[in-house]
Amino acid sequence: MIVSRVELAIMPANPRPRRLGEMDIESLHRRIAELEQELLSRKHEAEAVREPLSSMLSVLDSMGHGVIITDRHGRPTRINPAGARILGIDATQADGADDWFSGAYLPDGCSPYPAGQRPVARALQGESVNSEEILFLHPATWEAIWVQVSASPLVDLDGIGRGAIVVFRDVTPQKRALAALRETQQRFQSILEHTPSIIYLKDSSGRYLFVNRAFEDNLGRRNEEVIGLTDNEIFDPPTAEQLRHNDRRVLRSGQSYQFEETVPVNGAQKIFLSVKFPLPDVRQPPYALCGISTDINERKQSEERLRAEQTFLKQLIRAHEHDRQLMAYEIHDGVVQYISAGLMHLESLAAEKSLSPKEQAALELAIDLARRSVAEGRRVMSGLRPPILDEEGIVLAISYLAAEQSSPGELEVEFRHDVSFDRLDSLLEGTLFRIAQEALTNVRRHSQARRAEVLLVERGARIHLQICDSGIGFDPARVPDDRFGLKGILKRAELFGGVARITSQPGEGTTVSVEVPNTQVATTSSPAAIRR
Template sequence: MQKPVSSNIESPVTQPLAAAVDSGVADDVLSQLPAILWTMDAELRFTSSRGRALAGLGLQQNEVVGRTLFEFLGTDEANHPAILAHRQALAGEMVRMEDHFGQRDYDVTVSPLRTTAGEVTGVIGLALDITLRRRMERAFRDTERELLGMTVGSPDYVLEIDSEGRIHDVNRTFPQLSKEDVIGRRIYDWIDESDIEKTRDLVRACFETGQVHREEFAVYDPDGKRFLFDSRLGPIRVDGQIVGAVLMCFDLTGQREIEADLRRSEERFRLLAENMPGVVYLCRNDETYSMLYLNDPVEEVTGYAKEDFLSGEVSFVDLFHPDDAAEIERRVDQAIAEHSAFHLNYRIRHKSGQYRWIEERGVALNPEQDSSLLVGYLADVTEQRRAREELQTGYEALQRDLAASESMMQDIVDNTTAVVYMKDLEGRYLLVNRQFLDLFHLKLDNVIGKTDLDVFDEEFAIKFRKNDREVIEAGIPLKFDEVAPHDDGPHNYISIKLPLRDATGKIYAMCGISTDITERIRAEAATKNEQVLLRKLLAVQEQERRLIAYEIHDGLIQDVVGAQMMIERVHEKEVPADGNGQHGEGDERADQLEAARGLLAGAIDEGRRLISQLRPLILDEQGVIESISYLVEEGRKEGFNVEFEHRTEFDRLPALLEGTIYRIVQEALTNVRRHSHATNVQVRLTQHDDRLRLEIIDDGRGFDRAAVPTDRFGIRGIRERARLFGGTGAVESTPGQGTHVWVELPISVLEESPGVS
């Protein structure tokens, strides 16, 4: 074991390895390193241990992490060379020594592990296994013939061959082969055919001259994979005589592949640089940033050809805007000092005299040197910057408009009479309007973030939450009838609830708009009661009409008919007839009787007309279908072509409903007779399930509905009769195109109105 030799010079090997260890990106490479690399913290506790040579000590990668150096060595003796070397490294010195440990010889370098600021935070060590070298040195001192036996464990291929190239021993072979497969065969069995001749010359020269010769040749493994070796062939002497040769083969395959990759990478870089829309450069970090490489787009960006920059005739420093130059230099120097990339935005003067905005990104290639090289990319972003400024201006205007819209929307929400609210998926309130707070006597702080159970009694809250969940699960707007507590008792609400979705379509909240319909329900109930009352009054009226009609028919009409018959008998008895059976003329008494008979006949017709107007007897006796048929016949007598079409399933309807239908037809035909000047009239009565549709259509002159005087009750009366029975109706007419009256009535309405028959 040698005494440690210290130095203040940082190791050119261990410091880059320290960076690789810290970066965490070289684990695979370090694990294959033909050495041992370790790091320790300030307490000399292992933080990593990597390298293929760990296997020589029977250790796995990072197996000793967490153990101290003293535990590893089995001693804490201060003068132990290894302990002393590590303590010197902690003091900032680099120590190199040779050590023997675990029956292996190592060339050891221990260096301080520093931060970028230069602070020592630990130790990094590198141990190269020189066991083979030492053994070979000892073997050559004893006998050159024993050299090959000491090559076991070498990372390279070491073979003992004779003058014919036949292998007598080998330290290791391809994984597919054993030593037995190799020993006794010639090296030419694996060498590329194109390299066999020069390899023969190599062997011949070694045995003839007794000198070490060097050559590169290619070898194929059993799977056909090609390897390139850097080979050194030296003689083995016994008592001064050459009895064999040692062939040491160093695998260059990976190195050549790396070199080829580098060449390809350089070509790709050049191809990429020449085709990029921006400027790619390589320059010195001097006062003018002297250019070593530029691609063609620099002329489009600056107006100057790349040759102007490469020759030094023009520099970017000459083009910097005076207000930007100092900041550019400061930022670049700062990035170099911090070993980081720089990102700049500045202005340059184009050859045309205009200033253009430039965006640049770059990095120093060797920042530890004052004359570091800079590589980077820059582009003209003048138009993008102008567009960005315009976009920013538009965005700010949009923000102002949005703020105004939000304020307007808030005003609308706060001033609507509806209750507006928003809840998250857990039922917590996110927003409520002023109406919500006023109605339920709440403050905003007592609502936001709270659930319905916190705000309302349980019986209301549970129902609200159930409806909210239904909306969220359905994912569509839904309408609900809800009840909420008020000072004067529960109020009825119509609530429209809808899910709110984010940009991805995911539901994140629920919004509700609830309108108090209590007054409307009360008004509807009052209207319904009023309609029932009116129907009852109408029923009473119809009953009175029926009674009056019967009184006229059975009383007055019968008396008048009897009087007419008596006048007829008196007339026949008192006024003699001539020979032809005709009564004489000029008799005053006969004339009086004739006049009385005429008056009585007119009274009978008027009585029957009154009966028809009050309540036609046929309506009670035969129903609404026959009654409408009677009205149709009366219309035909007055010169109209009236057609009646009916498709119904009922036999009879409630008397009040039959009377209403009859009155509507009667009123419509009266309007046709008085105003339409129509020739043809169609009356249709059809049944669809529990609804009746009545239509009266004429081909008369029609009318302008807007010009109908408000005191005309005919059209309004039809609509009101329909509404009274829960139906709808309308009169549609256009001047010159006739009139269409239609009414739809529910058959079941009277079943919901007790006391009406």
């Protein structure tokens, strides 16, 4: 620094003039040092401000939420990476956010957001905006994006507004999930309200928390009237005790159960099939249960009618079998015995030597006809009901049937069995015999098989009868409707609570499988009783 030398001449009071010295250089240097110190202090202050500002900007850049800083005119001057990613713009071009704010809509999704009410505008006016949802339309794709926005004024140390800071996050996935949840709830509510089944919730003490419209329609009480009540306050004591007993079982076990519950509805007792299951708490026992009760009154009535019809049909079959049994014994004790006696007399005459050749030929013809008559009588008896079935039971009867159906050189029928029972109910024995008889008759008539097998097995509480052959087979779907043999097998098994399956393919043989409950109560009648 160049310091000019200034000289001042001042006239002294005495006559001898006095000359002043140069300006104090040391004082000037001192002033310069003070200025340099002041500049250095300001520099340190600036650095002290710049360092936290840089840290603050680093924090903003690392935030997961979007952040926009605007000037006092509302123009974006900075946007952090998260905000740029949400808006799909370049982080170095913060002014691109203007296009987004101009396309803002109110939460109704239809009304444009008034410019003066936008969060940025309100923050510039000194207002703080907290978690306000705004719908934006992407400027390029017009995709709807929901953003939750908070905004605050940005002021300096003197309290003068310098802009606004806007923090926002993309809540589009949550909004979509909420909309999907709301739609699901609406569907669920619609199902609850329109299903014919009664649906209800009860807490652990048995108080109703919710009932659907079907409950209201059947019981004649509105949801608001039922909430907080127990079964004791709605139903008669026996009904309430029945319902509460079932509820306690579900809550104690923590498992779902199915019950048939009888409940009075409009003065009449109705049967409901109720499925009840607990609503568990993660850390505690079930806090409530849900019940779904379906009116099965008509079904139960239909089942009763069906059982009555089945009982009646069984009685008819039993009476029919009894008549066939009686006819078989009548033939055996009457026609066959008389013919057999006559045959014995004819055979005794054949030993006479005095007969002429013509008489001998006539006698032999009579003997042959008598023998054929006896054989035919026995065949008719077997078709009606073989006496061995009533006298010895199903095992020996099927064994007899297999031997009867076998023909050397034509068809060989093998019978195997593994059972522990001695006798079954006579009607069930007759049913199993008829099924085996019908199946073997079909084998002889249609299968062209050289070998067949009959298997009778007892497995627990079920009896399995199987007849299979190695014949030409057939397509079960193409059996004419006027063929009742196979249908009879199916219906006979169904009548006794069993099931029959007929499997066959052309060239693969045929298998008839029957499974019926094991009824070991023998109710057979003795031959003497039948004859009487």
